[in-house]
Amino acid sequence: MNSTVSKLENCKNALRRTYDKYMDNNNYSIDDFNIYLSDEDYRESRMMIMRMCKEQEVDVPQIFKDCRSVEEFILFIASDYNSHFGENMGFISNQFNVFIDFVEMENIEVQIIHVESDFPKELSYQHILEDIAKCEQRIDTGDYSGALTSARSLIEGVLKEIILNIEGKEIEGKPSLTELYKAVRSHLNLDPSNKELQKPLREVVSGLIKVVHGLNEVRNISGDGHTRKITPSLHHALLVVNSAKTVANFLFHTYQYQRNLGKIKIST
The missing domain is CATH 1.20.120 (Four Helix Bundle (Hemerythrin (Met), subunit A))
Incomplete structure (x- = not known):
């Protein structure tokens, strides 16, 4: 499998599992938002998506603009009180599938260049x-x-x-x-x-x-x-x-x- 597809698929599935855990029995809470996915892995997938948007000259989906960690991603979805569990699970998939389909059709690899810094990539x-x-x-x-x-x-x-x-x-x-x-x-x-x-x-x-x-x-x-x-x-x-x-x-x-x-x- 294309490594970019694999990373995006893993990120999507992990976020779905995290949201499922967060919503379990309507608890609206979770002990560890990174139980299935680290913020580093989420950010890598996020950067891949933002790079594809830039190359295609299309807008970055709002959720990826606003959310730089797994916790922010889950809370972004949970903040819409008018939505239903099934709709939100589908929403997570849709946010990734359009890019996964693009990668598969074009058979491309999205490369992220890591630059060493003394300061954190993410304010957390x-x-x-x-x-x-x-x-x-x-x-x-x-x-x-x-x-x-x-x-x-x-x-x-x-x-x-x-x-x-x-x-x-x-x-x-x-x-x-x-x-x-x-x-x-x-x-x-x-x-x-x-x-x-x-x-x-x-x-x-x-x-x-x-x-x-x-x-x-x-x-x-x-x-x-x-x-x-x-x-x-x-x-x-x-x-x-x-x-x-x-x-x-x-x-x-x-x-x-x-x-x-x-x-x-x-x-x-």
Whole structure:
């Protein structure tokens, strides 16, 4: 079997099984959205479909425009409360079959070129947890300078991914964390001057600006990415890593919340 067809068929069937599990006895819940399909495998199939759409000069199906993980795909379908289980199972098949038929008829292989990056391909909480684990591992091994560098990379990755998802373009040059955060702050409606925010929240949001600036400056002073001026101690590393964890969690959940409300649009 054509390898592209095989990947698309496997992805389709896994998504159908996941949706079936999600809807089992009308529970509308599942312990693990990746029980049958990893996000990486889903993204590979998604990229194949988007590439075929580009080559055929046709619109990408909305579900593939909006959904970059298995969980998002399933929740996209489940959000249509007027649809029925059988219709949705058929919908999943139809989204893939048109491309599977095209590949089979044309006997083509869709190649995806993987480019190595320091930052996650997908903004997901799992990636954030993995980066936090790197920070904490460095602390556990006594690599406090490395922990500062990892903490900064965590925030930089989250900021860049939010900008990429919303603006649809890579960041040019090497902007500072402060510059990146300024752009994200605007996208996520987190400007301290926003009158819609209650005063206590405006104070907290203002404080985040100082935290991000501090994360940038602390890494420049004592991280392992530059010549060290100060050797950090355990309490320094804990302060910086815990601050980075707080900012990363807040930005991720704010991004998800405002996206679900439709206050921000995702570029494709």
